[in-house]
Amino acid sequence: MEPAEHINETETTVLEAILSRHSVSPKRVVSPGPTPAQIMQLMAAAAAAPDHGKLQPWRFIEFPETNRTALADVFAAALHERLPNADNEAVTRAREKASRAPVLLGLVLRLHRHVDVPHVDDQMVSGGAALQNVLLAVHAMGFGARALSGQAVRTQSFRAALKLADDEIFLCFIAIGTPTSAPKSRLRAKPETLLTRWDGTSG
Ligand SMILES: Cc1cc2nc3c(=O)[nH]c(=O)nc-3n(C[C@H](O)[C@H](O)[C@H](O)COP(=O)(O)O)c2cc1C
Numbered sequence: 001m002e003p004a005e006h007i008n009e010t011e012t013t014v015l016e017a018i019l020s021r022h023s024v025s026p027k028r029v030v031s032p033g034p035t036p037a038q039i040m041q042l043m044a045a046a047a048a049a050p051d052h053g054k055l056q057p058w059r060f061i062e063f064p065e066t067n068r069t070a071l072a073d074v075f076a077a078a079l080h081e082r083l084p085n086a087d088n089e090a091v092t093r094a095r096e097k098a099s100r101a102p103v104l105l106g107l108v109l110r111l112h113r114h115v116d117v118p119h120v121d122d123q124m125v126s127g128g129a130a131l132q133n134v135l136l137a138v139h140a141m142g143f144g145a146r147a148l149s150g151q152a153v154r155t156q157s158f159r160a161a162l163k164l165a166d167d168e169i170f171l172c173f174i175a176i177g178t179p180t181s182a183p184k185s186r187l188r189a190k191p192e193t194l195l196t197r198w199d200g201t202s203g
Pocket of ligand 1: 147150
């Protein structure tokens with residue numbers, strides 16, 4: 001590896017991609033989304049995430065556009081489970097979430113809770129790294145994406161509809177498509193506020 005001052009072209013490109021990535025709301029993306037081949041590249045990007053113990057403690061689900069009405073039914077059922085008195089407007093809003101974005105992926109953590117090493121925290125972080133790799137790869141391909149969880153994903157009806165196992169957590173959807181406008185840039189934390197230096201003393 002070259003020392004930092006000799007940063008090469010690839011590293012510059014990677015850094016630029018990391019620093020320029022911003023989420024794009026699913027309301028601001030349209031077709032086309034990534035092709036099936038590009039979706040496989042996204043999975044390859046996910047597979048490059050750090051994974052302590054090679055447990056692969058996560059997986060992805062694709063929600064094809066042909067199944068979105070069924071997904072809308074799942075969102076409606078999840079809303080009724082949480083809020084039995086939800087009005088029609090709320091149900092419509094819940095259903096609409098299923099139709100946003102031409103490509104919709106789900107990221108599921110499948111935690112090995114009884115494994116001592118690596119700890120379950122490591123496994124969760126691996127899922128986060130897989131998510132970020134996918135978001136960055138999407139950005140590098142020229143698409144826009146946003147990770148979205150929402151309260152529906154923790155309902156029993158949602159978990160049952162997706163046939164999630166007991167040790168699985170639906171972390172988030174990743175809504176991907178072609179941005180209709182430039183993404184809003186978000187103020188980032190000042191780098192120096194993110195770092196402290198240990199003084200070498202204990203206690
Ligand atoms: C696992 C996960 C779930 C998220 N769920 C939601 C969500 O349900 N609604 C939402 O508005 N933002 C959600 N976010 C945040 C957005 O995806 C996004 O990161 C945030 O708006 C900041 O934008 P940025 O990616 O441009 O920094 C979630 C982020 C993560 C990592």
